[in-house]
Amino acid sequence: MFRRVATASGFGASASFMPAMTTAKRSITSPGMDFLMNPTDEHMQLRETIAKFAKEEVGPQARERDISMEFNMPLFKKLSDLGANGVTIPVEDGGAGMDATAAVIIHHELSKYDPGFCLAYLAHSMLFVNNFYHAANEQQRAKYLPKALSGEWICGMGMSEPGAGTDVVGMQTKAELQGDYYVLNGSKIWITNGPMGDCFLVYAKVDGRISAFIVERGFEGFSSSPKIDKCGMRGSQMCQLFFENVKVPKENLLGKEGGGLIHMMRNLEIERLALGAMAVGIADRCVDMMVDYSKERKQFKQSIMNFGQIQKYIGDSFAETEAAKTLVYAVSRSVDPNSANRIGSDAAKLFAAPVSKRVADNAMQVMGGMGYSKDMPVERLWRDAKLLEIGGGTLEAHQKNLMKDLASLS
Secondary structure, eight states: OOOEEEETTEEEEOTTSOOOOOOOOOOOOOTTOHHHHOOSHHHHHHHHHHHHHIIIIIHHHHHHHHHHTOOOHHHHHHHHHTTGGGTTSOGGGTSOOOOHHHHHHHHHHHHTTOHHHHHHHHIIIIIIIIHHHHHOOHHHHHHHHHHHHHTSSOEEEEOOBTTBSSOGGGOOOEEEEETTEEEEEEEEEEEETTTTOSEEEEEEEETTEEEEEEEETTSTTEEEOOOOOOSSOTTSOEEEEEEEEEEEEGGGEESSTTOHHHHHHHHHHHHHHHHHHHHHHHHHHHHHHHHHHHHHOEETTEEGGGSHHHHHHHHHHHHHHHHHHHHHHHHHTTOBTTBOOHHHHHHHHHHHHHHHHHHHHHHHHHHHHHHHSTTSTHHHHHHHHHHTTTTTSOHHHHHHHHHHHHHHHO
């Protein structure tokens, strides 16, 4: 498992931090980026482990899961056994004790091979585990955290509603205190891990104020729709959640009534950063594939890498990918539960998400019919990339937030 331990020189990796590692091929990246992407030896070891796991375990199953739209639970358990679920959770509470840069590394590397699987991981590790930990008390952590960290339970977060997406404060789900229970009524939609999740962090209004609750699937009155068929990210599943007079124990309120909005907004920062990292992973893989293909593919008795049009697609894609990578990793250094950096996280996702879609499109153009075919991952990555412009905040929401925040600074 990932662990931080005290050493003579500060924090380093314990003997149990990593399994035996072999060198995996790295994505093309510009010289001088290593310190930004791997600020410590611990971050480098984390990247090597996740990159190896992604290439050897995640990649081979990606196409099958895209077609079947089934979540790979055994694979998720393997990732859980590495300690990835608690990457941002302190060591003393069973986590790895690492930071937002470590979370970016995991999402970056997983998304090179299966962004859908990575999205399910994000919903569990960031939207639930990270969010829950920083909002919960000791008793709540003791009850729910071990199952979430181990992967025994798959978890998610319920925020969006049929009538409240970007306008999250317009949510209609309500909770009313009745004796020892809150009675929850309403619904949530587009919930990643919804069809198979065991436990959810659900936002609802108590007397008009947004509050947060832990809701288990087994609570009476809780139900979910069939999984939603979707264009991309099909290695994860999403559905609608329904709450019909669900009795939620009073002790499952996270924090205080009306306190949900604060930690919701705080957690959105690391979510958007992780989604930006997913965009970088998609773009990275697409650059690798189009470079390799352009060297091998022959037309007019020469490699197509010699043609100016192909050089433009690849050169522009590499430059944009490196720019997105630089921004995402730079912002990761300043995202922390105790500080706010909405400007940085909004800017990172706003820039990186369209880059992933453009680079995937460029890769498909360079690879032609082969890129358009399902025999190559480009077609799947091209579909996956689109969600990053919508989920976790639309591009328009990021633009709105940035305008508001920048205006307040001037």
